Amino acid sequence: MTLRMYDTATRSVRDFVPKEAGKVGIYLCGLTVQSAPHIGHLRGGVNYDVLRRWLTRSGFQVTFIRNVTDVDDKILMKSIDQQRAFWSIAYANEVILGAAYRSLNVLPPTYEPRATGHIPDMHELIKKLIADGHAYQADDGSGDVYFDVRSYPEYGALSGQRPDATQTQIADEVLERGKRDPHDFALWKGAKPEEPADATWPSPWGPGRPGWHIECSAMCWRYLGAEFDIHGGGLDLTFPHHENELAQSRAAGLPFARYWVHNGLLNLGEAKMSKSLGNVVDLDHVASIGVRPVELRYYLVASHYRSRIDYSDESLRESAVAYRRIEGFVRRAGERVGAGTIGEIPTTFAEALDDDLNTSAATAVLHETVREGQVGLAGGDDEVTRATLAQARAMLDVLGVDPLDVAWAGCGQDDDLRAVVDSLVALALEQRAQARGRKDWAAADSVRDQLKHAGVVVEDTPHGPRWTIGEQD
Known part of the structure; x- marks a missing residue:
């Protein structure tokens, strides 16, 4: 395996060489849980889950950290507005977030630390920065402690936003709070x-709370050590969050992240999805338009992780139809030759993922394999069917969308509703069978056409009719 990753820090594609042979440490900046997540939030979790799965499949032992920011300005503002404890808001949204990740088959992290559980680690970093001349306590009695950006000449190396090249308007309240x-x-x-x-x-500088950036530096240090392999997050975190993380960690003597990986954003209209802008799509909306969680995950992984996704209901539905074709083959082939075991990864699929985790090219390989399998299935070639099914399931497993994975049992559908649909379709198929029995082909075709118009595709097999929802053209 020669994985090549685009490194934001160097603005180039570099060969990935782990710090320690056979082991990889990844830190993904998790969400600030001031509200329930939307699908733009979930894209990063899904993208880095594919990276983790691919590294694991390639033989690495992966330690994957995804933090929860459970105290910050936004959460405290919600606390004041709602007259509700900040930790109550944070925990309620953390529970929703966890359920959303599980619904999309995102593997649980090795550790999922909360910021509020690592205050002592933050104190240690801040004390070191002050001792080394990279931070100072405000002299206005506020209790604030600031990082001295001018003391770190490399500031701006990650984002390209150097202090001397940016114009910042100094507000009176900033000066009053003691910022130099x-x-x-x-x-x-x-x-x-x-x-x-x-x-x-409590702290050495008086009662208070941590700044956002020091939280992640402390948690990286605590769980992955002074130096680790990959730091991930959304592209919008590059500045100021990741720039500040890098500066304070390096200034404190920590080598910190060796590769910086950022996923592209998911836009709705002309702007990224954002609660503050009011332009979001959540999992409830996705379900309301008839798209299952497995289909949403496929939609999120089918694009290259660094690309921008311009969301629309139509594009999501089109992606869902494409996935249903794959799902239909896997299920029909499994019925014909048995589900079998997950097979070997095709070389072209591996090459695509090794090329900066190019899931777009990888899914093209998947579709080509499925087309080959469909030909074998239609022609009764069990050997081809069995081989392509094993390969398809191997690729689907890496992408996290294998329809035979127990994680997708039920695929998020309501069991009672599914039972009703089953009964109605069974009744229609019985009427079709009776029409065929009396050789009333027009009536039989009419039943089939009506089912198709309702989105139910009927396929006649040696074992009797099989129906699926919208899987075929």
């Missing part, structure tokens, strides 16, 4: 009377 330079960012925020009292922790 508008580019400096908070490591520790002193307690404010208007904020919830329970969102405060």
Whole structure:
């Protein structure tokens, strides 16, 4: 395996060489749980899940960390507005997030730390930065501690946004809070009377709470050590979050991440999906248009992870139809030759994923294999059917969308509704069978056409009629 990854830090595709042979450490910036997730949030989780699966399939032992930011400005604002404990809001949304990841077959992380559980680690980093001259406590009595951006000459290396090249308007309130330079960012925020009292922790600089950026640096350090392999996140995190993480970690003497990997955004209209903009699509909406979680995952992985996805209901439905063709082959082939075992990965599929995790090219290989299998299935060639089924399932397993995976049992459909549909279709097929028995071919064809118009495709097999929902042209 020679995996090549686009590294944001060098702006180039580099051969991936892990820090330690046979082991890979990955840190994915998780979500700030001030609200329930939308599918734009979930894209990153799915993309990095494919990376993790591919590395594991390639023989690496992967330690995968995905954090939860459970205290920050947005959560505290919600706490004040709703007159509700900040931790109650954070935990409720964390539960929803976990359920959303599970519904999309995202593997659980090795560890999923919460920011509030690592305050002492943050204190240690901040004390080191102050001792080394890279941070200072505000002299206005606020209790704030800031990172001194000018003390770190490499600041801007990740995002390209150098302090001297950016214009920042200094607001009066910034100066009042004791910040020496508008580019400096908070490591520790002193307690404010208007904020919830329970969102405060003691510190060497007085009661307060951590800044956003120091949280991730501390958790990376705690779970992956001073240096680790891959730091991932959405493209929108490159600046300022990841730039600040990199600066404070390196200034504290930590080599930190060796590769920076950023996934593209999912747009709705001309802008990225954002709760603050009010342009979001959540899992409830996806279900309301008849798309299952497995089909949403396929939609999210079928594009290259660095590409922008311009969402529309129509494009999601088209992707779902494409997946149903794959699913239909897997199920029909399984009925014919047995589900068997997951086979070997085709060389072309492996080459696609080794080329900067190119899932777009990889899914093209998958479709070609399925087409070959469909020809074998139609021609009664069990050997071809069995071989292509094993290969298809191997590729689908890496992408996390194998329809025979127990994770997709039920595929998120309502069992009662499915039972009703089963009964109605069975009744229609019985009427069709009676028409065929009396050689009333027009009536039999009429039943089949009506089912097709309703989205139910009937296929006659040696074992009797088989029906599926929208899987064939």
